Amino acid sequence: MTTLLTPYMTLLIAAAAAATFATRIGGYILVKRLKHMPPRLEAALNAVPAAVLTTLVAPAFFHGELDVKVAMAAAFLIGLRFGAIPMLIGGWAAVMVMRQFLG
Amino acid sequence: MSRSDFTVGALKALPVIISAGPFAVLFGAVAVANGQTVAEAALMSATVYAGASQLVGIELFGQAVPMWVVVLSILAVNFRHILYSAAITPFMDHFTLPQKMLSFFLLTDPQFAETLARGESGRSVSFPWYLGFGAMIYVPWVAMTAVGGLVGKAMGDPADWGIDVLLPIYFLGLVLGFRKRGNFLLIVAVSAVVSVTAQHLIGSPWHISVGALAGVLLAALLPLPDQRTEREETIR
DSSP, rough: OOOOOOHHHHHHHHHHHHHHHHHHHHHHHHHHSSSSOHHHHHHHTHHHHHHHHHHHHHHHHHSSHHHHHHHHHHHHHHHHHOOOHHHHHHHHHHHHHHHHHHH | HHHHHHHHHHHHHEEEEEHHHHHHHHHHHHHTTTTTHHHHHHHHHHTTTHHHHHHHHHHHHHOOOOOOHHHHHHHHTHHHHHHHHHHHHHHHTTHHHHHHHHHHHHHOOHHHHHEEEEEEEOOOOOOHHHHHHHHHHHHHHHHHHHHHHHHHHHHGGGGGGTTGGGHHHHHHHHHHHHTTTTTHHHHHHHHHHHHHHHHHHTTTTTHHHHHHHHHHHHHSOOOOOOHHHHHHHHHO
């Protein structure tokens, strides 16, 4: 019979899960400890989506091959007018076309 | 009302499944290739539930790195969630404590961005809506991890299927969703430059936290948005 869970890996997963949950509730606990929100902290928190999500996008673009760069540029242009699904389809089509015909 | 909120949330998560689902399959495949069992891969997806950090963790595990380094790296990748949970608190404050616990457990990048966008547009962020959105990602995420673990070897290179571009494009869409905010271009430019530079200088995964902190600090140091709004109002 094959092993389902090994003790070492189960412990690692439990530690990883605990660490991740701590980050997901950490900001809530910090904010609740403040009686009122300082304006500069509020400005900082307002910047969270743009600042954080950008760090997931920009390195992918700059380190991507030309096909990835073109696909992301195409998706960007689509995204100025349309929503997530057209962006995904357009970007995916662009990268597949480039890999098929230029690859 | 509740049920329709749940459905509305679940439907909103469809693009997330399209873009993130392949990464669950990818994670399952990589996890098994790096020595996890299918059950362990599914358990990790079900309990950690944070794709990028799972991939980083399993990659390091495959390189026989000590456990504390693996966990610390996962913490580094997930550090951004501290910022998320702080920023999202005003919209979740009306949840009960158990609801909050479950909600924070489900707090992924798309969950954060869509919840914030909904809350700020003036629509109510109800627990059923939040749960509908989250469940529609969580259940396929775990299921597709198991599928990836089972069929991984047959898949070949994910780039052949063009799935490597889906997640960056989805995140790009999320960033664009916030483009009407004050100082948007400046914050995006600084986070982009710092994260790309940091990836060169100190490497992945630390560049995420460093780039994010740079953008957030910049926003804290810039003239406060309240003053700008007042000025705009006087101009009008």
